[in-house]
C-alpha cells in the first residue's frame with residue numbers, strides 16, 4: 001500500500017514538473033470558467049510575442065528611452081566601510097521612470113495588450129505604485145485605464161490616487177472585505193470576467209493564475225540580466241549574494257532569475273515581519289504561512305485556524321499581501337532561495353541608515369532588503385560582494401516614517417536643531 005502511494009507521488013511530481021505554469025506543486029490556474037478563454041488567449045499571445053523580434057525591439061526601446069534602463073548598479077562605499085564586511089552594491093530600480101521596478105512589467109503587459117487588440121487595461125493596486133505605473137503606460141500607449149484600490153489604501157495613499165487621475169486613469173474605491181490589496185485583486189478579477197473582450201488585466205506581481213507568474217517574471221528578469229553584466233564589469237565575476245524584498249515577489253524574482261542556475265550565488269528574499277512574527281501583526285508568508293489556493297494560484301498564504309486568508313500587516317503597503325508568488329514558494333521548498341522576516345523597526349532603521357550614509361532615500365519595501373543585506377555583508381566578510389535590489393524610491397514613504405517616529409512633517413519638518 002505504502003509503496004504504491006509513494007510511486008504515485010513520484011509520478012505526480014514528474015507530471016507537475018512538466019506542466020506549464022507549475023513550480024513544483026505550486027502555481028496552476030484555479031479560476032472561474034468565465035476567465036478560462038481569456039487566460040488561454042493571453043498565454044497564446046504571450047508565447048507568440050515572447051519570441052517575436054519586433055515586439056521585443058519595441059519593448060527594449062520603451063525600457064531604454066522611456067523607463068531609463070539599464071538602471072545603475074551603484075557601489076555603496078560609505079555603507080560598506082561602515083559595516084566592514086562584503087562590498088554592497090545597489091541595483092537602482094528607484095531611478096526608473098515612476099520610481100520603482102513596477103514599470104518593467106507594466107510596459108511589457110500593456111504593449112502585449114495592445115498587440116492583442118485590447119483598448120483598455122485594468123489593474124489592482126495597494127500603495128498605488130503599480131496603479132501609477134499602469135496609468136503611465138496607458139497614457140503613453142493610448143489605452144484607457146481603470147485602477148481598483150482598497151478604500152483603506154486610497155486614504156493612506158491619497159497622493160498616488162491624485163497622480164493616477166492626472167495621468168487620465170479612473171480609480172475605483174473597493175469597499176469589500178478589509179478594503180486593502182487582496183480585495184482590490186478580487187474586484188479587478190471580477191471586472192475582467194465581466195468584460196474580457198476589450199480589456200486586459202495588468203497584474204502587478206508574480207502571482208495569480210498561469211500565465212501571470214511566468215510572464216511577469218520574464219518581464220522583470222531584465223533586472224538580473226543587467227546585474228550579471230554590471231557585476232562582471234565591476235568585480236569581474238558573479239556576486240556572492242543577491243538580496244531583495246518580497247511582497248508578491250516580482251522585484252525579487254526579477255533580481256534572482258538569471259542566478260538560479262549559479263549555485264555560488266546566495267538568493268535571499270526578505271518578507272515583512274511587521275510588529276514581529278510572534279504577533280498577529282505581520283505579513284510573513286514563508287515564516288508563518290501554509291499551502292493553499294487563493295487568487296487563482298496554489299502557493300503559501302497567511303491563514304487563520306480555519307484556513308481562511310488572515311488579515312496581514314506591514315508598515316510597507318507594498319509588502320502587505322497575504323500570499324507569495326508560486327515560484328518563490330518553490331524556491332523556498334527546494335532550498336535554492338532563503339527567506340527571512342524583517343520587522344517594521346529593522347526596516348525603518350535601514351531606511352534612515354541609507355539616507356544618512358549614501359544620500360539615497362529608499363522605498364520602505366526596499367529597506368527590508370537593506371536591513372538584512374547588512375547582516376549578510378557581515379557574514380560574508382571582506383573580499384566578497386553582494387547586490388541589494390533597491391526596488392523603489394522612498395518619497396512616498398516619508399510621511400509614514402515620520403508618523404511611525406511620532407513626528408509630523410507639516411510642523412517645521414519634524415526634528416531640527
Ligand SMILES: *Cc1c(COP(=O)(O)O)cnc(C)c1O
Pocket residue numbers: 100101102129130204205206245246247248249250251252318319363365366391392393
Ligand atoms: C510593489 C512594490 C514592492 C513589492 O512587490 P513585489 O512584487 O514583491 O516586488 C516592492 N518594492 C516596491 C518599491 C514596490 O513598489
